[in-house]
Amino acid sequence: MSSIESPSAGQGRLMASGQRRLRLYVTMGQRLLRDSLLFQILLHDEVELVGESETGVATLNRLKRATPSVLLIEENLQDNDGLTIAEHALAVNPSLSVLLISDTPVSSGRMAIYLEAGIKAVVSKDQPVQELIKTLFYIRNGQVYVGNWQQEPAPAAMLAYQALSGREREVAQLMASRLPVRDIAGRLGVSCKTVHSYKDRIFVKLGFERLPELILFMQRHQHGAAE
Amino acid sequence: MSSIESPSAGQGRLMASGQRRLRLYVTMGQRLLRDSLLFQILLHDEVELVGESETGVATLNRLKRATPSVLLIEENLQDNDGLTIAEHALAVNPSLSVLLISDTPVSSGRMAIYLEAGIKAVVSKDQPVQELIKTLFYIRNGQVYVGNWQQEPAPAAMLAYQALSGREREVAQLMASRLPVRDIAGRLGVSCKTVHSYKDRIFVKLGFERLPELILFMQRHQHGAAE
DNA sequence: TTAGCGGTGTAGGAACTTCCTACAGCAGTG
DNA sequence: CACTGCTGTAGGAAGTTCCTACACCGCTAA
Structure with a gap:
């Protein structure tokens, strides 16, 4: 089984160059x-x-x-x-x-x-x-991180939410309520792919990487505006 | 755009009947x-x-x-x-x-x-x-749960691991090392779909639902046999 | 005023994951 | 001997992540 190792490969997908495990x-x-x-x-x-x-x-x-x-x-x-x-x-x-x-x-x-x-x-x-x-x-590569170890209340994401466009907010809300993408697309009258595009952009704007992050954020945003 | 609401729908996928939010x-x-x-x-x-x-x-x-x-x-x-x-x-x-x-x-x-x-x-x-x-x-539906609030060390998953078949363990190990499915398939000389089948069966046997669970379990299993 | 730039709405492709079904072979067991 | 269950194999449907593309619109700088 000498098999099929792709040569550059390593970690599948694209991996930032110098990043070791x-x-x-x-x-x-x-x-x-x-x-x-x-x-x-x-x-x-x-x-x-x-x-x-x-x-x-x-x-x-x-x-x-x-x-x-x-x-x-x-x-x-x-x-x-x-x-x-x-x-x-x-x-x-x-x-x-x-x-x-x-x-x-x-x-x-x-x-x-x-x-x-x-x-x-x-x-x-x-x-x-x-x-x-x-x-x-x-x-991980030895740098010191003295980030905001002082608090910084958390306006970051809230501010970012302001930056969402109208359509993006609609999609964010619908996704947070766990409506499947297909239904969101139907409701907005656009294609599934478009909905995905919105989602991608939302993720970039809010700095998220996975759906649960969005869901947590939006659900907090909904009940928690009063928080 | 009165659109495409599937009638039974509700929560997408199949949802256990009585299960409310x-x-x-x-x-x-x-x-x-x-x-x-x-x-x-x-x-x-x-x-x-x-x-x-x-x-x-x-x-x-x-x-x-x-x-x-x-x-x-x-x-x-x-x-x-x-x-x-x-x-x-x-x-x-x-x-x-x-x-x-x-x-x-x-x-x-x-x-x-x-x-x-x-x-x-x-x-x-x-x-x-x-x-x-x-x-x-x-x-969630009002039942009382008096499960194993006494410890029970955790043999559960370990025992379950014993129950994996040879091929399943191979796949589990390769997946835990984060080899992409395609490469695993190549290495074992079977189709991607077969690898997925193994994964599904592993999940069922070990009671997992998501990849990170498997990864955590296997990585613990590897270094932690000595734990 | 026009050329360029960035944000927004739209959409498709590639690769991968989850969930479900199918089926043949083998081993054990009533 | 027939049935049952596990194992190895594989395919389909739907959903997710990541990336690219493009037209339109409005703003800004030459």
């Missing part, structure tokens, strides 16, 4: 968060999960064998604190990119300490998932 | 968990998010207007405890199904208290996401 290790106490985060993260096919554990010591034990390029670790672990573990990990492998997840928004004082320790970024549990994901991909 | 309200302090859980939950298109909040009082204020059928609420809220809020909510609307998310596994004593209070199910943050989702759908 992101080898991820996750240390997080609670399964629920770990799982649901991983589902999000593994949606991106350049990510490979090379290990996970619930405690700091388990992490340190496994880290040398797993050879991750990024470590995603909670600040508050059952047995230790993430910063300490991260420091140990960095002592062994300085090229590791560490993303710390803190329970609360970080003060700039804390942030300075973290950066000093060689941590590449910090995301608080009060931030949206996409923020975490974005950060994860940002730091 | 699940109107969901979520009360959860941290955005990260709330978001990533919602992305999972909204994958199921019978779910409609009718509201969410971070605190107990906000929940009580909005609950009457949102008219959810299911309330997903954390046990430990910043301002209150979930049980109390749930009791208030149930006093107003006894037909509400409440699913409580506890930080730690619940003892049977606690469980009794919860059930007494009219809560339909409890899921701990140490359980896998699918457990939460399953529970959510289970209680």
